[in-house]
Amino acid sequence: MKIKRSQEIELEITGMAFGGQGIAKVDGYTFFVDQAVPSDYISARITRKKKNFAQARIINLLKPSPLRIEPPCVYAGFCGGCKWQFLKYEDQLIYKQQHVLESLEHIGLIHGVKVHPAAGSEDIFGYRNKMEFSCSDKRWLLPDEMGSNDIDTGFALGLHVPGTFHKVLDISKCMLQPDQGNEILNSVRTYMINSGMPVYGLKTHEGFWRFLMLRHSKAFNQWMVNIITSSEDRKIIQPLADLLIEKYPNIVSIVNNITARKAGIAVGEYEILLAGTPILKDKIGSYEFEISANSFFQTNTKGAEKLYDIVEKYADLSGNEKVLDLYCGTGTIAICLSGKAKEITGIELAESSIADAQKNCQINKIDNCHFIQGDIKDCLGNINIVPDIVIIDPPRVGMHKDVVNQVLKISPEKIIYVSCNPATLARDLALIKDHYNIMEVQPVDMFPHTYHIESVARLEKK
Numbered sequence: 001m002k003i004k005r006s007q008e009i010e011l012e013i014t015g016m017a018f019g020g021q022g023i024a025k026v027d028g029y030t031f032f033v034d035q036a037v038p039s040d041y042i043s044a045r046i047t048r049k050k051k052n053f054a055q056a057r058i059i060n061l062l063k064p065s066p067l068r069i070e071p072p073c074v075y076a077g078f079c080g081g082c083k084w085q086f087l088k089y090e091d092q093l094i095y096k097q098q099h100v101l102e103s104l105e106h107i108g109l110i111h112g113v114k115v116h117p118a119a120g121s122e123d124i125f126g127y128r129n130k131m132e133f134s135c136s137d138k139r140w141l142l143p144d145e146m147g148s149n150d151i152d153t154g155f156a157l158g159l160h161v162p163g164t165f166h167k168v169l170d171i172s173k174c175m176l177q178p179d180q181g182n183e184i185l186n187s188v189r190t191y192m193i194n195s196g197m198p199v200y201g202l203k204t205h206e207g208f209w210r211f212l213m214l215r216h217s218k219a220f221n222q223w224m225v226n227i228i229t230s231s232e233d234r235k236i237i238q239p240l241a242d243l244l245i246e247k248y249p250n251i252v253s254i255v256n257n258i259t260a261r262k263a264g265i266a267v268g269e270y271e272i273l274l275a276g277t278p279i280l281k282d283k284i285g286s287y288e289f290e291i292s293a294n295s296f297f298q299t300n301t302k303g304a305e306k307l308y309d310i311v312e313k314y315a316d317l318s319g320n321e322k323v324l325d326l327y328c329g330t331g332t333i334a335i336c337l338s339g340k341a342k343e344i345t346g347i348e349l350a351e352s353s354i355a356d357a358q359k360n361c362q363i364n365k366i367d368n369c370h371f372i373q374g375d376i377k378d379c380l381g382n383i384n385i386v387p388d389i390v391i392i393d394p395p396r397v398g399m400h401k402d403v404v405n406q407v408l409k410i411s412p413e414k415i416i417y418v419s420c421n422p423a424t425l426a427r428d429l430a431l432i433k434d435h436y437n438i439m440e441v442q443p444v445d446m447f448p449h450t451y452h453i454e455s456v457a458r459l460e461k462k
């Protein structure tokens, strides 16, 4: 098809791609359009052109799709935090189920697997127990802020705008976190602006304030505040901690992570405790967990409960099984299943998570879970356990090929694969499918208003 970059074109959106973009097809040529949904009729500008596809941006919604709703958040459409707020939640769930099914079919060439309808999140706003806000010296202005002389464009504390790595929306209210998180966010912003210390530039790599991470425990209604800076300066940071502790009595932990690395990751080379304890307590089901600032913990606590219930159902334990929990994080799955299995061994890379996992067993008086710290690729070959069930919950990149081969060598009767990325789930299951029947897949929505979806796959040895 003959089109040019920057050309304007009218399109009818007929599908939804993974990544949340609307799809239009003209003469066999595919267009991917950000923020578009099926049945939208739009005029769009081509932003990128390739041989078989192009990317485009909406200029005008000529006829909006009946699937659209008015997004409640003022940042929707600009913020990278939620890209699907303009889509009814029930429809989000339908597209998420479809993404899992299509990924299995197209990427894994796996056909005929039962993919259940996506289980919805109980809360669709305020559901995140952890938010990470970035600092930047380049503030992205909303259309109604442009041209205003009152706005300092050299400071922002908020979330990234997709497509730019250094510009950040200055966010005063994020609907994904509980309301009090926004009050804390705004208190920190005011302090940062008045501190006289420069904010970090994501291009210049200079400046002091880097990130603000907030963790909330709904079970105890308590907060952890983690302030990430590029260097140590107790004179500047301690008064902020003192102010927060005084203003918000339910903040139980304030830490300062310090990182001089250029990478945009909110984890410090070291951590200083500024106030309270270095951990936050939370609950999944009847179990209590202590979480450090840098440990992994599922970000939607109620969603995690639902996810682990499905893992438990699929594991169908009698009490005599030995279970291997790969990528175990702070041991949440192992601990939640501990009453149903004979013994569970977890393997995890992050030292802080392993320490938390061990502590969490003590807190919950559990003595049949053991944890090994290390890269699964290196330790799996050395363990002398013959598990009946292997539970696998890798990060978005999925499993290393060597890990897949080692799991096949262990050859457990059952595998339960928990995935936060349908593409790598499909890729990994394709490597396993000759040896295991893929019995069913249950998508679980932990991230309303984003295109992300968690899935649990149940596999039985052939």
Ligand SMILES: C[S@@+](CC[C@H](N)C(=O)[O-])C[C@H]1O[C@@H](n2cnc3c(N)ncnc32)[C@H](O)[C@@H]1O
Binding pocket: 296, 297, 298, 327, 328, 329, 330, 331, 332, 333, 347, 348, 349, 350, 353, 374, 375, 376, 377, 393, 394, 395, 396, 420
């Ligand atoms: C999606 S999380 C799952 C955590 C846990 N199962 C849960 O539900 O909370 C993935 C975990 O894998 C860990 N991880 C990533 N790469 C790893 C590796 N190569 N070896 C061991 N653990 C790894 C991460 O630190 C993280 O805790």
